[in-house]
Amino acid sequence: MPPKKHRGRxxxxxxxxxxxxxxxxxxYKTVKDLAQKKKVSIxxxxxxxxxxxxxxQWPLFSNAKGS
Structure with a gap:
């Protein structure tokens, strides 16, 4: 049975x-301030x-997520 396909973020x-x-x-305060400034989550x-x-640390893995 194939795995379920998930949709959306x-x-x-x-x-x-x-x-x-x-x-x-x-x-934590610095991270929180950065998140607010960029309008993203912590x-x-x-x-x-x-x-x-x-x-x-491991340059060979830098493209692992496909970017």
Missing amino acids: KALYAVMPRASVSFPPEI AWVVREAVEKYVAD
């Missing part, structure tokens, strides 16, 4: 693993930062 994120992260207060800022970090 919510469905895409429903199959993504989740993580909980704690920040020092000053870092989660978006954190994902973007992690993707850039991984690409810097």
Whole structure:
């Protein structure tokens, strides 16, 4: 039986693993301010930062998400 096809952004994120992260207060405030300035979520800022970090650490994986 083939897997179900998910439609839309919510469905895409429903199959993504989740993580909980704690920040020092000053870092959290900076991340929150960046998110508000860019009009995106805090989660978006954190994902973007992690993707850039991984690409810097392992350049061969920098195109893994298809960009």
